Amino acid sequence: MTHETSTSRTSRRSVLGLLGAAPIAAGLLTAGQPAQAEASASGSIPADLRPGGKLDRFVADRAGKDLFSGVLLVAHQGRPVLRRAYGMANKASSVPNRLDTRFDIASVTKTCTAVAVAQLAQQGKIAFHEKLGTYLQGFPAEIGQTVTVHQLLTHTSGVGRPAVGSQPPTRPEWDTVQKVWDGTAKAIRALPLQFTPGTQYRYSNDGFFLLGEIVATVSGRSYYDYVREHVFAPAGMTHSDFFTKAQVTAERTIARPYASQPSGSRVDFTTSDFFPFVGGPHRGAYSTATDLLAFARALWNGALLGPAYAELITTGKMIMPPSEQQGLTRQHLFYGYGFIDAIVGGRHVVGHSGSAAGAANYLDTYPGLDWVALVLSNYDTPIAPIVETARQIIIGSARPRAAAAS
Structure with missing residues (x-):
C-alpha cells in the first residue's frame, strides 16, 4: 500500500481540482483536420505536446501505417491542447472517426x-x-x-x-x-x-x-x-451510455470495433456471435474523449465525490504483477478501487486501461501536474507505444519537485 504525507495528499486534491476550473472545448473535428492548441493558465505547453509536435507526429505515423484508428486527446488544466481523430468509425459506410465519436471504452467502465x-x-x-x-x-x-x-x-x-x-x-x-x-x-x-x-x-x-x-x-x-443519473449526468457526459448490439450497429456516431485476425486482417466484431448484447459494470460503456475528460474533471472537482472519497478510490492498494500493463515504463504499479495507480518517473499516473476485441483505450490523469491524456481506439492493436510516448513527454516536461517547491 502506498503512503503519502498529509501535505502531499492535500496538494494532490487541490491541484487536481483545477481540472474543473476551466471549460472543455467541445471538439467536433473529423479525421485529418488540425487540432487546436490552447494556452495553459500556468504557463506554456511543451512543444512536443502541441499540434505538429512529437506526440502528434508519432500518432499520425502509426495511423498512417494502419496501426491506430481512433481519437487522441491531451488536456492541461481541463483545456484540450491536442485533439486528433484518425481512421474510420464504419469502414463499410465510409464514416470517419471524429472527436465526438463514441467508442467502447471496455474496462475503463470500471x-x-x-x-x-x-x-x-x-x-x-x-x-x-x-x-x-x-x-x-x-x-x-x-x-x-x-x-x-x-x-x-x-x-x-x-x-x-x-x-x-x-x-x-x-x-x-x-x-x-x-x-x-x-x-x-x-x-x-x-x-x-x-x-x-x-x-x-x-x-x-x-x-x-x-x-x-x-x-x-x-x-x-x-x-x-x-x-446514467449519478455518474454520467453530474459529470456532464452527455454522449455516454450503454448501448445494445442493435444500437451499436445502427448508430453512425458509434465506432464499430475492428478485431484483429490471425491472418493480419481486421473484421467488424459486431458480426461475431461473441459480441455482447449489452455491456455492464465490468466493461462495455460507450463514451467520447470529451466526455471522459469531463469525467476526470468531475472526479476531482466534487461533482461526483467528496475529496476524501475521490482520493480513496484512486490511491493504490494492491500491488499489480509485472505482467500487467506491458509496454509501459513505471517504477511501481498498484490497483486502487477501480483505478490503476502507477508511479512513473516519481509521479503518480492514475486512470485505467480498457481492451477487448476491436477496442483499446487508456485514461491517464496526472496528480500534481494537471494533465489528462486519453487514447480511444476501435482497433485492438496495442496502444502502449502512444501512451508511453505521452507519459514520457508529460513527466519529462515537469519541473523537479525540489525546484517546484522552491
Missing part, C-alpha cells in the same frame, strides 16, 4: 462502477468491509460470508472466471438487457472460488459485475439507470 460504489459508501449505504452476502443473495457461505466489497474492488476476491483465457458468460438467447443481467448473475453464482479471498491479486471482470449488482440492490435503481 472507473464509473467504482465511483458509483463510493458514492453509496459516502452516503453510508455501502461499507467496504462488509461481506458480499450483506447485499446479495444466492452465494454459498464460503463466498457470501467471506468475500468483501474491498476485495471485489481490488480484484482480490477470487470470485468468477479468469479474466484471460475464458469467454465471459454469454448466450445467444440473451437478447434483452434483463436476460443478460439475470443470466450473467446466475452464471457467476455457479462458479467456485479461484483462490482464497484476500490472498492474491487476480483481475476479475465478474467481481466488478457483482459490484454493479450491489449498486442496483442498494440504490433501488437498475445499475444502468444509476450510472
